[in-house]
Amino acid sequence: MSERHSITLTLNGTVISAKVDARTHLADFLRQHLRLTGTHIGCEHGVCGACNVMLDGRSARSCLMLAVQADGAVIETVEGLTASGIIADLQQEFVARNALQCGYCTPGILMTATELLSRTQPNRAEIRDALSGNYCRCTGYHAIVDAIEAIATRRAEAAS
Amino acid sequence: MKAPIFTYRRPDDLDGALALLADHAGEAQVLAGGQSLMPTLNMRLSSPGMLVDINRIASLRGIADRGEAIRVGALVRHAEVAESSLMAARIPLIALAMPHVAHMAVRNRGTTCGSLALADPSAEMPAVAVALDARIVLNKRGATRTVSARAFFQGLYQTARDDDEMITEILFPVARKNQIFGFAELSRRHGDFATVGVAVRARHIVGALDDLSVVFFGSEPAPLLSPGARDIILAADCTDTTLADAARAMTADMEPMDNQQGRGETKRKQAAVLLQRTLRDMLGRARIRSSDV
Structure with missing residues (x-):
């Protein structure tokens, strides 16, 4: 036991x-x-x-x-x-840009993006570096990087 | 798969942890970040009878300036080391190596001392510790000893640590003004285990680099300090041929392992290329520095 x-x-x-x-x-x-x-x-x-x-x-x-x-x-x-709504913008951007297909990796990627976006306004290289710790077997990552970058820019604009 | 059955203990102080290790030597395993231990449990590659979780032991936390050295406690995560301005300013080799260590979520939990204790051949921090000649502090019930990193790593996952001992801190010597550093590695995916890598410390003298500490890792059973590197002096304006010859001489010291990442001889050639690039980069930085003077 x-x-x-x-x-x-x-x-x-x-x-x-x-x-x-x-x-x-x-x-x-x-x-x-x-x-x-x-x-x-x-x-x-x-x-x-x-x-x-x-x-x-x-x-x-x-x-x-x-x-x-x-x-x-x-x-x-x-x-x-999701319930708190603090990543609603990110989730909507993932949907809008087809940043998921089967969606299995998405919750984990949302965590990585949440931490990354909470610290800096990352550029594409930094986003790719952070995503090196998440496997997605469907998308080829491009749309995921696009979605995170779009939210990074939008949040920075909203903050300024 | 799922972890096998074990007893879990979470002592609140170091004495409590050392008592458990003493009473259950060979059976008890320290759990710090768990980023390498937990995979081995989940895959049933290891089955310790007891896990001693040290995460509540406050004295093991923290990075501290000790003058000639920076102290990194057993609970300091890779992420803390990476984000430490003190470490970046005083120990440039760590700043060069840290971006290669695992992935963000793993760096948030994994500890630098844990990486040394495990002695995975492809890990960056053991190679950095050897290049810098860091001191590793080992505690057991009633005794403390300090071991040079250059004597600590003894083979594949083999170290000088006894079963009833744990690493409580590492002391990384701070860089001297005339020291310059380089780091490079080859891996299939950024942050993954290195196929082969090099960590370099050198002394910058007028127009040249000497006193080279060159460490090969990933390809070797344990970080290998090149014995031949010490006698090599590289002129700041040396030709590519000279640099290639020097790299070839140093990689002759390697005993690279054959595995699924490639043949040993391939890794020796890869190491030579990495080393040439790293040394050229260091020579470039040394030249910029001397023109400042």
């Missing part, structure tokens, strides 16, 4: 408590225990980026972190970011 631990964390703005197996990683906890299936699992060893979530304001692989380690953390998934 795997030992179980009690955890309390802030998930998408709500404080939740749960008991988790020591060996359960955060992505499985989100998907299987909480039924928050917006966070996707691709490779389960940190390469593909589909499982990215926001951990204390920065992107992190939820497959490379134990659920028990999330004790005390502030975590946001694509469900939370």
Whole structure:
């Protein structure tokens, strides 16, 4: 039997408590225990980026972190970011530019873009560099870079 | 796949962690950033009986200026190192190497000390530590010792660390005014594991570079400090032929591994090209600097 631990964390703005197996990683906890299936699992060893979530304001692989380690953390998934509306512009731009086809990688890419856009107004090279940690097997990335760049420009204009 | 069953402990202080490592030596594994450990658990390539999560140990946090050296604690993430203006100003080689380390989400969790403890042959930070001759501080219950990075890496995933020890901090020596650095690597995707790479430290004297520390990584079982490089002096205006000869002499020290990324001999040639480019770039920067004087 795997030992179980009690955890309390802030998930998408709500404080939740749960008991988790020591060996359960955060992505499985989100998907299987909480039924928050917006966070996707691709490779389960940190390469593909589909499982990215926001951990204390920065992107992190939820497959490379134990659920028990999330004790005390502030975590946001694509469900939370969507409900809050703070990435609505980005999501609409992804739709408008066909920056997704099957959409499997999209939640993870939205996390990467969220962190990137929160720090700087990135240029295309910086966007491509950040996206090097996310695999998309459909789009060829061009439309994704376009969408993120468009939002970077629009947010900068709105701020000035 | 899913991780095997293990016991999870999260001590609040270093003594607690060292006690667990002492009482469960060989069975307990330190969990810091987990960016390499967790994949091995998920793929069932490793099955430690216990994980000792050090993330709550406040004394292991932080980058600190210690005068001659910068201290990087065991909980300092790659992202913190990359964003540190202190590190960028005082240890230029780290600033050159850090953009090659993994991807943003992995840099946010992965630790620099953890990268050294694992000693993955394709990792950048071990090579940087060897090039700079950094000091690695190892603690176990009741004892502390400091090991030179040049003695720490002993082979493929093999280090001088004992099972009951953990790295608590690294001391990176700050660059002297007359030192100049270079870094380059070859990888299939930016941020991925390096096929081959070079990290270089040199002394800038009038019209030349000498006292070269050239480290090859990715292709070797462990970061390799070229013994031949020390005696090479490169004139600032040396020809491409001279540079190619020097690079060939230094890459003769390599013992590159054959693997799915290529034959060892291919990597030796790739390393020579990387080294020539890096040295040419360094010579260019040295020339700009001397014209300033």
